Amino acid sequence: MKAHDKNNKESSVCIYDNGYVEKYLEDYYLHPFWSIKIKENRNLLSRVMKNLPTSAIWLDLFCGAAQYFEVAGNDIFCIGIDYSLAQLKRAKSIYSSCSYDFFCCDVRNLALSENSRFNLITSFWAALSYLRSPMEWYGVLQAVSQHMASNALLYLENPFPPALMDFNETTFSKSLTYRVLKVDKDEIEGWTRWIYTDSGGLHKMLTPDFVILKSLLEDIGLITYRISTVQTIEQIVAVRPEDEYLVKQLIR
Numbered sequence: 001m002k003a004h005d006k007n008n009k010e011s012s013v014c015i016y017d018n019g020y021v022e023k024y025l026e027d028y029y030l031h032p033f034w035s036i037k038i039k040e041n042r043n044l045l046s047r048v049m050k051n052l053p054t055s056a057i058w059l060d061l062f063c064g065a066a067q068y069f070e071v072a073g074n075d076i077f078c079i080g081i082d083y084s085l086a087q088l089k090r091a092k093s094i095y096s097s098c099s100y101d102f103f104c105c106d107v108r109n110l111a112l113s114e115n116s117r118f119n120l121i122t123s124f125w126a127a128l129s130y131l132r133s134p135m136e137w138y139g140v141l142q143a144v145s146q147h148m149a150s151n152a153l154l155y156l157e158n159p160f161p162p163a164l165m166d167f168n169e170t171t172f173s174k175s176l177t178y179r180v181l182k183v184d185k186d187e188i189e190g191w192t193r194w195i196y197t198d199s200g201g202l203h204k205m206l207t208p209d210f211v212i213l214k215s216l217l218e219d220i221g222l223i224t225y226r227i228s229t230v231q232t233i234e235q236i237v238a239v240r241p242e243d244e245y246l247v248k249q250l251i252r
Helices: 011-015 018-029 032-051 067-071 085-094 134-145 165-169 171-176 210-219 241-250
Strands: 057-061 077-082 101-104 118-123 148-159 179-185 191-198 201-208 223-230 233-239
Touching: 011 201, 018 032, 018 085, 032 067, 032 148, 032 171, 032 223, 032 233, 032 241, 057 067, 057 134, 067 085, 077 085, 085 101, 134 148, 134 201, 134 210, 148 201, 148 210, 148 241, 165 171, 165 179, 201 210, 210 223, 210 233, 223 241, 233 241
Parallel strands: 057 077, 057 118, 077 101, 118 148
Antiparallel strands: 148 233, 179 191, 191 201, 223 233
C-alpha cells in the first residue's frame, strides 16, 4: 500500500488532527444522538459475522479509530485504512493486543496485492463522500470490488441527500451548532455537493443519490440493497449476484 504523502495533504487530513480525533470520539461515537445508529451498526455487523468463514478478513476504508472492529470475533483478521495518522494512532492503541494491520494511505490509490481477498469490506459514517468526483467514487469501488472473496459483502453508509438540510433541525445539530451549510446539485445529475461544519472545520462532501450509487455498483458487477435509513444515513449492502442470499439473511 502506498505511504502517506506529507507534502500533499488533503483538507480532510488536516481536519483529522490529534485535537479533532479526541473531539470526534466524544461528539459522534459517545453522543446519545448517535446511539441508535451505532446500535444498528453493531447489530448488523453481528449478523454479518455469523456468515463469515473461519479466518475471514475484514477491510475497513476510512477506518478512523476503527471502533467497529470490537464486533469482530477472534477468528476475524481486521485491516484498517485511513489517511489520518492521528486516527490510526488511536486505532492502534485501542487494538494494541490484537494483531490487526493499519495502513496510512489514500484510498484512491490503494496498492493491494493481486491475490488479496476480503470477506467483508466496509466504509462507515458516509466517509466515501470525501471523494472529490464521481470518477473517484467509481475508481475506489471498482478497485476494492476486485478483491472481494467468494461470498463477500460490501457495506457502505451514504447520506440521504434530500434530508441533508433536515439534519440542522436535529437535537445534535442544535446542541453543538454543527450544521450542513450548503447543499448544491452537482453538474452531473444525481450527485450532491454539500458542506458540513463541526469542531474540525469545513468538510466538503460529494454524495450520490441511491439510484446513482446502485447503478454505479451494478456497473462493477454488484447487486445493491438499501437495508435501512438511520438518522439521515443510508445503510447499503452490495454483493455479487451469486451471493445475493447473504443479503436476504441480513434483512429482517
